[in-house]
Amino acid sequence: MTDKPNSIDDVQTMLGAQDYVCDRALGTVVFLALTLGRPLFLEGEAGVGKTEIAKALAAGLGRRLIRLQCYEGLDAASAVYEWNFAEQMIAIRTAEAMGFEGAGADRTALKDELFTQDYLIERPLLQAMRPQPGGAPVLLIDELDRTDEPFEAFLLEALSDFQVTIPELGTIHAPEPPIVIVTSNRTREVHDALKRRCLYHWVDYPGFVREIDILHARAPEAAAALSQEVVAFVQKLRTEDLFKKPGVAETIDWAKCLLALDVVSLSPEVISDTLGAILKYQDDIQKLQGSEAKRILDEARASLAPT
Numbered sequence: 001m002t003d004k005p006n007s008i009d010d011v012q013t014m015l016g017a018q019d020y021v022c023d024r025a026l027g028t029v030v031f032l033a034l035t036l037g038r039p040l041f042l043e044g045e046a047g048v049g050k051t052e053i054a055k056a057l058a059a060g061l062g063r064r065l066i067r068l069q070c071y072e073g074l075d076a077a078s079a080v081y082e083w084n085f086a087e088q089m090i091a092i093r094t095a096e097a098m099g100f101e102g103a104g105a106d107r108t109a110l111k112d113e114l115f116t117q118d119y120l121i122e123r124p125l126l127q128a129m130r131p132q133p134g135g136a137p138v139l140l141i142d143e144l145d146r147t148d149e150p151f152e153a154f155l156l157e158a159l160s161d162f163q164v165t166i167p168e169l170g171t172i173h174a175p176e177p178p179i180v181i182v183t184s185n186r187t188r189e190v191h192d193a194l195k196r197r198c199l200y201h202w203v204d205y206p207g208f209v210r211e212i213d214i215l216h217a218r219a220p221e222a223a224a225a226l227s228q229e230v231v232a233f234v235q236k237l238r239t240e241d242l243f244k245k246p247g248v249a250e251t252i253d254w255a256k257c258l259l260a261l262d263v264v265s266l267s268p269e270v271i272s273d274t275l276g277a278i279l280k281y282q283d284d285i286q287k288l289q290g291s292e293a294k295r296i297l298d299e300a301r302a303s304l305a306p307t
């Protein structure tokens, strides 16, 4: 376990050591979340590095990362705990085979035995409340906007007191609250009550210099000249009217594709052959066919030219 960072600079250095490029604003909110023990709510477009923050933070702090991936229909059983019915059935059958009476003291004893830790399946929220060797874990509640409101209300309660009550076992309380990161792609607005419990940060697309830094950290084999062209092109592309703008993940993927093809410099042909790495909708890809790719490339090159 590493000590919690003492300053915003420390946070930036710690995340940097995990190849995560963290600007001052993000560093500040992460520092505050750690210092005040508040959950951090991160919103932003797809592929801008929200999930990665939690991974880098856990690795940097030497904590366990526990991830709750949200989806429509996620319920408390899948998020907190379930009883292992299959194992319980086997135990009942075995007891029957061994001459279990099915009534009286035998029955009570069997029932007590079936609802113990041995038959409990711990899901992420319960796992996050258990003491961990390296200290409180990082709990990532990923893509919260995919769940429905009842689950959100349930989560609100779990986040406010960090305890879970299992009727058969009693209340389990986290000895030290986990470090909570909640992310959302904003496909719907998350309720105010939950946001109020958290510190909030909007993760934006990085500017040119920061995206170059990220590419350097994640695809160090890319030469400087190619990286600059790739980033300048993607940055221009984000100003176009597209259905789905490319995230940082796409920039990295694209650079890796170009490297695999031994491309040293962009051309309209290369762009049109590899567009599938940055644009994932046919309408967007079609828009960039023909002269459009050349126009954006020319503009991107112009922005790189020394003034």
Ligand SMILES: Nc1ncnc2c1ncn2[C@@H]1O[C@H](COP(=O)(O)OP(=O)(O)OP(=O)(O)O)[C@@H](O)[C@H]1O
Pocket: 019, 020, 021, 022, 044, 045, 046, 047, 048, 049, 050, 051, 052, 053, 183, 185, 214, 217, 218, 248, 249, 252
């Ligand atoms: N600031 C950054 N520093 C280093 N790598 C980054 C940064 N931002 C994004 N990345 C890279 O982009 C990839 C995608 O990031 P991530 O999966 O965290 O995005 P996301 O915002 O969670 O997207 P989604 O909403 O689609 O889940 C990461 O694997 C990482 O390689």
Ligand SMILES: [Mg+2]
Pocket: 050, 051, 052, 142, 183
């Ligand atoms: Mg994500």
